[in-house]
Amino acid sequence: MAVDLPDNVLITRLDELVSWCRKNSLWPMPFATACCGIELMATGASRHDLARFGAEVFRFSPRQCDLMIVAGRVVMKMLPVLQRIWMQMHEPKWCISMGACASTGGVFDTYCVVQGIDRFLPVDMYAPGCPPRPEQLIQTIIDLQEKIQSEGTMFGREFEDPERQRPKMALRLEGRKEAAELAQRRGTP
């Protein structure tokens, strides 16, 4: 079916248009706790210049942001703060877990460090490294942009997916717990 259109008119799905707008104007909320925060600052500073990817508008108020970058380890005392800040952000929102400590606890397998924020929060992207180099963080943001473009919808239907409802690690832990209970009921170890 051929439709004659003038040269400057494009036809697209509204979802794609909205996602395209969203992905190119991510406003990060730097939840910088430790070493990764310095690399986050370096990413924003002149040499690496995050502005090239449309994500340089760091806002410290969660109400204004749509991308939370958790940079650094999160400890017992800090996790309630992190959860509250996450809840204060408006939809649509995404979360990057930057660095080994935020993703898994990293080298700090101790009594007070939360072993991965994805046990308690839904995380969209993980940046590997301890700390990740600025290039790595930029790559993560580009990947997140691709993710937003490929599956984003205007009304956030993609977030209703049960896989994305609960934090990934929490899902896995619950699965393990259920399996253990099932095994206990069956009487097998």
Add this chain to the structure above:
Amino acid sequence: MPLTRSELYGEPSADEPQQYLWTMNFGPQHPATHTTLRLVLKLDGERVIEATPDIGYLHSGFEKLGEHLDYNQYVTITDRMNYVSPMSNNVAWHTAVEKLLGIDVPPRCKYLRVIVNELSRISDHLVCVGAMGLDTGAFTYFLYAFNPRELLYDIFEALCGARFTNSYTRVGGLMHDASPKAIQMIRDFLAGFPKVLDDLERLLNRNRIFVDRTKGVGVLTKVEAINRSCSGPIARASGVTRDLRKDEPYLAYPDFDFKVCCAQAGDCYARYLVRLAEMRESMNIVKQAIENLPSGPVNIGVDDRAVLPSKGQVFSTIEGLITHFELVMSNRGFDVPNEECYFASEAANGELGFYIVGDGTNRAYRARCRPPSFIHFAIFPHLIRGHRLSDVVAVLGSLNIIAAELDR
């Protein structure tokens, strides 16, 4: 822990005479706290009557980990302690361990350690003055200060492969010798750095807004500085002429000619000026060290059974293989006395000390760190009392609190 409200700062009772005061929470997630600290401020209008710091938002059990990692492994944790100048922590930790083990490192190693210590002092002070400028409204200044840090990162990368968390030192030496390329990079950096310092000084030293916001703010007298255990640039800005590099010379510091930078005023501006002046002195030290860098080995000999041999030695000589095996096996390891000792080094923030208790195994029985940030943050309520709310960020910036070192 469940998500509950802390009962620590209860509501003031109605019959309290100071009902007109109001309480404001500051942090733990606030741009001017840089990382994670929390202050509960009691305000009379805009004047701070009382500040109650609440810390521990980054307490990650460094000292407990020190009891579970051996003397070489723990250096990776010290990187993350004061993450603005990781090299200083590496040097302090391993010099402390060597003091416990009774090892004397070769002169080349001492010189290289001095060089990286001073370079990291420069990078720490750059962050401090840059962030102080940022907090008081000078954003350009922050970018000016952050640019040379990238050059320093390149140098550290050339030295040890990691740009940020370096882990450069080892017991009895260093991870690698400095390559000629790295030394050339340090020379290039030294050639360009005076201009950066001049720029920084011209940008802010006589800026009316900055001077008005920092001069006379947060004054610490000499007596208070000593009584409250302050050290480093903060004590020196109050007129305490204490610099461990001069007073208790360690490594190769007796060989160099440098000044101890002091000020009398003890306010935020004095602390800023002391930091700027210290960068110049550090530059001089690095310059002298790089020109007089001794040749020779960078590690102590393999026969001493304390330093990890290079891979070449492990694969091609029997002594290297045996030493590697002895050091890496958990039931062998270093020859550690059943003793305890304290070593303090002058890091960028002040006296960074390690109190190590050895128990014969290759892990410390107790690895206590004397963190300068922790002690300096304790004086904050004293400094801010009676000042305005907007001075909180200026005082915080001048103290250079690194949360990971604060909470460990």
Add this chain to the structure above:
Amino acid sequence: MSTQETVKSLSQAFGPLPASHFRGQTRVVVPVDRLHEVLKFLKEGRGFDFLVDITCVDYLYYRDAVDRFGLVYLVANTATNERITIRALVNDPDPEAPSVVDLWRGADWMEREVWDLFGVRFTGHPDLRRILLPDEFSAFPLRKDYPLQGRGERHNFPVITRAES
């Protein structure tokens, strides 16, 4: 040499105190009930005006150790750069030591930290409460009988889902 004089003057004032040397450092072990007096004497009589650090060591699994906790007071003289380490040994149950906040204001947070991590109580401290760990925390994590990974405190939080947030 002056450190020896300090030790000598200490033993003149307080009777013989066990002192030892290691790598140029002098340690004096002081009974805990005289700790405050000794530190006051050092500060006012010998010019040790700088309190470097207060820390503690848990000797639970240490070879041949008799006492449980060893408090470490590192003091320095800013005029002569002399250093001395004062040790005091305290024991379970209810380890207690006198506070030195009245001598050095800098001791405030150091003592709070020792209380927080080791559970050694400092009598006379103006504001002795937990500093690094949350108030609800019930253990003293730097004691040797506390495991590195903790007792599950770190995972006792509610999980937040997308629907709630």
